[in-house]
Structure formats: structure tokens, C-alpha cells
Amino acid sequence: MAESTVIPEDLKPLAPPAELRRAPVVENNRRLGALTDQLSQFAEGKIPRWWWILFIPAAFCATVLLPVALVYQVSAGVGVWGNNHPVMWGLDIVSFIWWVGVAHAGTLISALLFLTRQHWRTTIGRAAEAMTVFSVMMAGLYPAIHVGRAWFDWFMFPIPNSNGLWPQFRSPLMWDVFAVNTYLVVSMLFWFMGMIPDLAVLRDRATTRPRKFILSLAAMGWTGSARHWHHYEKAYVVLCGLCTLLVFTVSSIVGLDFCTSQLAGWHATIFPLYFVIGAVFCGFGMILVILIPLRKWLRLENVITLSHMDKVAKLALVSGLIIAYIYSMEFFIAWYSNDPYERWVFGHRLFGHTYWFLGWILIGVNVGVTQLLWFKKIRANMKALFVIGLLINLGMFTERFVIVVGSLYQDFLPANWGVYLPTRWDVALYAGSLGAFFMLYLLFIKFLPFIAISEVKGATPQGNPHHPLGGAKGGRS
Amino acid sequence: MSKKPYGILAEFETPAALLSAAEKVRDAGYSRWDVFTPFPIHGMDRVMGLKNSLVGWVSLMMGAGAFVSVVGLIWFANAFDYPLLVGGKPMFSVPMTFVPAYIMMIMGAAVGALIGMFAFNELPRFHHPLFAGRRFELVSRDRFVLLIGSTDPKFSPTATRQLLESLGGAHIETIED
Numbered sequence: 001m002a003e004s005t006v007i008p009e010d011l012k013p014l015a016p017p018a019e020l021r022r023a024p025v026v027e028n029n030r031r032l033g034a035l036t037d038q039l040s041q042f043a044e045g046k047i048p049r050w051w052w053i054l055f056i057p058a059a060f061c062a063t064v065l066l067p068v069a070l071v072y073q074v075s076a077g078v079g080v081w082g083n084n085h086p087v088m089w090g091l092d093i094v095s096f097i098w099w100v101g102v103a104h105a106g107t108l109i110s111a112l113l114f115l116t117r118q119h120w121r122t123t124i125g126r127a128a129e130a131m132t133v134f135s136v137m138m139a140g141l142y143p144a145i146h147v148g149r150a151w152f153d154w155f156m157f158p159i160p161n162s163n164g165l166w167p168q169f170r171s172p173l174m175w176d177v178f179a180v181n182t183y184l185v186v187s188m189l190f191w192f193m194g195m196i197p198d199l200a201v202l203r204d205r206a207t208t209r210p211r212k213f214i215l216s217l218a219a220m221g222w223t224g225s226a227r228h229w230h231h232y233e234k235a236y237v238v239l240c241g242l243c244t245l246l247v248f249t250v251s252s253i254v255g256l257d258f259c260t261s262q263l264a265g266w267h268a269t270i271f272p273l274y275f276v277i278g279a280v281f282c283g284f285g286m287i288l289v290i291l292i293p294l295r296k297w298l299r300l301e302n303v304i305t306l307s308h309m310d311k312v313a314k315l316a317l318v319s320g321l322i323i324a325y326i327y328s329m330e331f332f333i334a335w336y337s338n339d340p341y342e343r344w345v346f347g348h349r350l351f352g353h354t355y356w357f358l359g360w361i362l363i364g365v366n367v368g369v370t371q372l373l374w375f376k377k378i379r380a381n382m383k384a385l386f387v388i389g390l391l392i393n394l395g396m397f398t399e400r401f402v403i404v405v406g407s408l409y410q411d412f413l414p415a416n417w418g419v420y421l422p423t424r425w426d427v428a429l430y431a432g433s434l435g436a437f438f439m440l441y442l443l444f445i446k447f448l449p450f451i452a453i454s455e456v457k458g459a460t461p462q463g464n465p466h467h468p469l470g471g472a473k474g475g476r477s
Numbered sequence: 478m479s480k481k482p483y484g485i486l487a488e489f490e491t492p493a494a495l496l497s498a499a500e501k502v503r504d505a506g507y508s509r510w511d512v513f514t515p516f517p518i519h520g521m522d523r524v525m526g527l528k529n530s531l532v533g534w535v536s537l538m539m540g541a542g543a544f545v546s547v548v549g550l551i552w553f554a555n556a557f558d559y560p561l562l563v564g565g566k567p568m569f570s571v572p573m574t575f576v577p578a579y580i581m582m583i584m585g586a587a588v589g590a591l592i593g594m595f596a597f598n599e600l601p602r603f604h605h606p607l608f609a610g611r612r613f614e615l616v617s618r619d620r621f622v623l624l625i626g627s628t629d630p631k632f633s634p635t636a637t638r639q640l641l642e643s644l645g646g647a648h649i650e651t652i653e654d
Binding site for chain 2: 031032033036158164165166167168169170172174175178179181182185186189190193197200201203204205216217220221222223224225226227228229230231232233234235238239242243245246249253454455457458462463464465466470471472473
């Protein structure tokens with residue numbers, strides 16, 4: 001096996017010292033053919049046992065629990081949830097924001113890191129995009145049912161109807177409809193377009209006729225012509241730009257749902273930014289939770305390297321620090337506003353009744369645990385990172401609960417106060433959506449190219465025509 | 478079932494070998510040739526003389542079209558067809574339309590980028606003469622293939638083949654149309 005960074009003798013004097021050298025995108029310097037074999041191996045091989053062990057419970061939640069929860073909820077009404085006066089937004093909206101949040105890191109990794117030319121993103125980009133697509137699907141489910149009469153959902157779209165009514169376009173809730181649908185469509189387009197060359201890889205490797213037929217249809221007749229790549233790369237960079245806009249738009253609009261209301265605890269100009277950063281932070285947690293086991297089980301440690309996980313952890317740390325700043329700003333502004341209602345709500349987040357412990361979980365996890373990521377030892381320890389990823393997800397779920405329920409349960413009139421507890425149907429719906437997400441994700445890793453095969457090969461020195469390993473004679477590396 | 482040749486394929490081991498072969502094919506005066514690679518090769522656009530792709534313009538047009546249509550739709554829906562008074566504000570103002578129009582602009586531009594890419598690449602196309610190539614399936618793996626098309630004015634079944642051989646191309650194969 002060659003060493004990880006091969007520098008030919010005549011270039012050694014020009015090369016930077018070891019500690020300044022960039023970590024290679026793919027370790028072990030495998031040849032392109034061997035790399036292709038390795039990356040398409042899982043989608044072609046036999047289904048391993050761990051896949052079934054995860055798939056069966058996920059599929060049970062998705063195909064039994066979720067439909068039962070939905071059918072009962074839609075037929076009986078929103079009353080089966082714990083939502084009631086004064087807490088009209090409960091676990092459904094909490095889960096909605098959480099799922100939108102999980103989606104955002106996927107787009108950030110695949111689009112924004114492409115625009116900033118971070119080659120390491122090629123290895124985890126596809127996995128992150130799939131996370132985006134599936135979690136936006138789950139997010140979209142909640143508002144559609146939360147309206148109560150789900151069969152009137154089409155009222156939200158500007159469709160000419162016999163009542164002569166149109167949506168009210170000034171409402172952020174209306175903007176949400178557009179934002180979430182656009183996010184779903186655009187992230188699916190982006191995901192699919194990125195996959196076309198890799199579907200062609202699988203098509204060319206297919207051995208059975210049905211497999212070849214299906215993959216031929218999916219690959220759209222991709223040949224790998226330089227002219228095709230030329231238009232493809234342009235379309236890709238345009239889509240990346242658009243997806244980056246979406247990262248900053250969709251959660252902002254969700255934030256606007258809250259901050260345009262008058263409620264203390266919601267009525268703050270920081271909300272759009274707050275939701276975007278919270279979303280990205282939560283999504284990085286989810287990326288850690290998904291990738292750490294998969295890189296091991298799929299034997300991709302040389303592709304999704306420790307260095308890549310280190311970078312994801314650093315991004316989680318950065319977004320966690322911004323979150324910590326926003327928390328302190330929220331509390332400071334509540335105090336500085338001198339508004340008794342604001343002060344009351346924020347005081348009760350930590351020292352109130354019923355939900356006070358959630359405030360401490362939120363700060364303990366999102367601000368406290370995140371600081372562990374400062375340490376290189378922790379960032380290199382996959383077990384610790386996995387646990388931190390899980391805790392970040394829990395912390396962000398708690399945060400949304402604190403924002404939504406913690407602001408609603410005590411509004412301006414004490415006569416309006418109440419307590420909200422999720423019912424079993426709230427929990428069943430959330431578990432069902434989690435199951436559906438993981439079921440789709442497991443199907444994705446088994447049947448579709450989980451790693452962007454062509455992008456990864458293009459990011460290796462063997463794929464660089466100006467690098468000695470790519471066949472260049474002399475020249476710069 | 479014509480026996481007309483579609484072109485001649487030659488295979489190269491590394492991207493650098495393909496790039497230098499492509500330069501020589503261009504210098505030899507060929508104009509209808511193409512390369513097939515597992516991933517885009519840096520510098521190939523310049524060698525092939527490919528101009529800036531027009532996909533961006535398609536995307537821009539569709540995005541702008543979506544933006545303007547949504548502004549129009551909102552004016553029609555909330556100010557003209559069923560005037561809706563909300564909070565004493567004007568029936569129609571440009572700022573109120575911005576967010577939905579902007580979001581739909583992203584949708585339109587994204588669809589435009591995808592449609593533009595497919596249209597310029599003439600995809601989907603499920604049959605292609607090159608798929609009959611014996612080793613063409615290796616392109617998506619690790620081979621770098623150069624094709625000189627038979628429609629090229631300089632194309633000659635023997636001279637072109639010799640040129641590709643002299644450039645170091647392996648597994649030279651004539652593809653039938």
C-alpha cells in the first residue's frame with residue numbers, strides 16, 4: 001500500500017511540511033477502478049444482517065404506526081393530540097421545526113461547501129443530501145395534518161376554486177407552504193441530478209438484465225461526454241447556489257411564523273437567524289449520528305475519513321457557539337427590554353414550573369456538551385462524537401419545545417395559563433416519522449449510490465490531470 | 478443496419494494522457510471529436526474550446542419568469558380578483574409579494590437548471606451507438622476515452638486510426654452507427 005500522500009522525488013523540495021499538508025480526500029491512494037469497486041460494493045452486494053435489524057423496526061414504524069396514527073388523528077380530529085388552549089402548537093410543530101432543521105445541514109454540506117470548494121464534502125455530500133430530502137418529507141407531513149381538516153389542504157395553494165377564494169399572501173404561514181414545497185422539490189432535483197453519473201456507474205457494472213434495465217432508465221442515458229459534463233457542471237453550480245439560498249430562506253420563514261406574532265418569547269427580530277443556525281446545528285448532529293455507524297458498517301473508513309468527521313465536528317462546534325451567543329442575547333434582550341411579560345417568560349424558562357428542567361437540558365446540551373468538541377481527542381473518538389450527535393439532536397428538540405410550548409403556556413392573562421403534555425398520538429406520530437425517515441434512508445443506502453462516486457474520483461490526485469498520480473509529467477502538483 | 482462508422486474510440490489510462498492526446502487531436506485539425514470520462518477533467522473545456530454553458534441563462538430566465546408570475550398572481554389574487562383588506566394595508570404593494578416570489582424564483586431557476594442541462598445534453602437518450610462499444614462500460618469506472626466522429630471532415634478510417642495509435646491510445650475500436 002502506498003503512503004497516504006505520495007510526493008514524487010523531484011517535487012519534494014516544493015511540498016509543504018507534513019503538518020501543513022491537506023488531509024487527502026480519500027486515504028490509501030487506491031486506483032480509480034478499485035475505488036469504484038469499493039464505493040459501489042454495498043449497493044450491489046448481499047444485504048447484511050445489521051441492515052435487516054435496523055430496517056424491520058423502522059419499516060414497522062413507517063408502515064404500521066404512522067398510518068394508524070394518521071388515520072386515527074385525521075378521522076377523530078386534532079383533539080387526540082395534547083394541543084389545547086392555550087398551547088395550540090405542540091409536539092407537531094416542534095417536530096416540524098426539528099425535521100426542517102435536520103434537513104438544513106444536508107444542504108449546507110452539499111451546496112455551500114461545494115461553492116467554497118471544500119473537496120472533502122464529495123465523500124459525505126450525497127449522504128447529507130439524502131438526509132435533507134427525507135427529512136423535508138417528514139417535516140412537510142406535520143403542518144399538512146396540523147391544519148385539522150387535512151382534506152382541505154389544497155386551500156393553501158393558489159388554485160382557482162368555486163368559492164372564488166385565494167390564499168392570503170401576507171401571512172408567513174402561507175410563505176411556509178411555498179418554502180417547504182420548494183425546498184422539497186429543489187433538494188430532490190439536486191439530489192437526483194447529482195446521482196445521474198453515479199447511476200451510470202452502477203448501470204455499467206450491472207450484471208443482471210432487470211438491474212441493467214432499471215438503472216439504464218434512472219441514469220437517463222448518461223455517457224460521460226465532456227460536453228455533457230460541461231453543461232452538467234454549470235447546472236450543478238447553479239443548483240448549489242440556489243440550494244444555499246434555500247438554507248437561509250426556509251428556516252428564516254419558519255422563524256417568521258413565530259416572530260410576527262405578539263407573544264412574549266416569540267416576538268423577537270433574532271428569530272429568523274436563530275432558526276437557521278439552530279437548524280444547521282441540529283443537522284450536523286444528525287450527520288454525525290448517521291455517518292459514524294455507516295462508515296464502519298459499510299467499510300468506508302478510508303473514504304469518510306477521521307479528518308472529515310473532524311471537520312463536521314468543527315462545523316457543529318461553530319454553529320453551537322453561535323447558538324450559545326443567541327441564547328445569551330435572548331435572555332439579555334428580555335431583561336434589557338424591561339418588558340414584564342418578556343422577563344416573566346424568560347425567567348420561567350429556567351426557574352418556572354412544569355418545564356423548568358427543559359431549559360436546563362437545553363443549555364446543558366447545546367451550550368455545555370458542545371464545548372467538548374474543542375478537544376481534538378473527542379473529535380477523533382467516534383463513539384464520543386456519536387453520543388454528542390445524539391445529544392445535539394435531543395438538545396435541539398428540547399429547544400424547539402421550550403420555544404413553542406414554553407412561550408405559549410403562560411401568555412399575558414393568568415386566566416389563560418395552562419399546561420401541555422403530549423399524548424400517545426403525538427408520540428406515535430413522531431415515532432412514525434422517525435421510522436419512515438430511517439426506512440427511506442436504509443433503502444437509499446442499499447439501492448442507490450450512497451457516495452458520490454464520480455465526484456470522489458474527481459477529487460483524488462489520480463483524477464487530476466495536473467498531478468503526477470494523474471499521469472502528469474513533472475509540472476505542479 | 479447500416480455499416481456506416483459512427484467514429485473511432487481510443488482508450489487512455491490517465492486523465493493527463495487523455496488531455497495531451499486531446500490537444501494533439503485538436504492540433505491535427507479535427508473538429509468533431511469528444512472525450513468520455515468518469516468525471517470532468519480539469520482543463521478539458523479549454524482544449525475542446527467549449528464556450529460558457531448556456532444552462533445558467535435558462536435557469537435565470539425561468540427564475541425571473543417565476544418571480545414575475547408570482548408577483549402577478551398575488552396582485553391578481555389579493556388585489557384584483559378578490560380584494561383582501563388586511564390590517565388596513567394597501568391591497569397590493571411590492572414588498573408583500575417578495576417572499577413568495579423569491580421562493581418561487583428559486584423553484585423556477587432550479588427546474589430551469591435541470592431542464593437546461595437535459596436539453597443541451599439531449600438527455601434522456603436511452604440508446605447511443607457508443608453503448609455498443611466493447612469496453613465503453615469502463616468509462617464510468619476508470620478509463621478515459623477519446624472519440625473521433627465519422628462526420629468530421631478530416632475523418633478517414635485509416636489515417637484517424639493511425640493518429641490515435643500514435644497518440645498512445647489503447648483498444649482502438651471502430652463503432653458502427
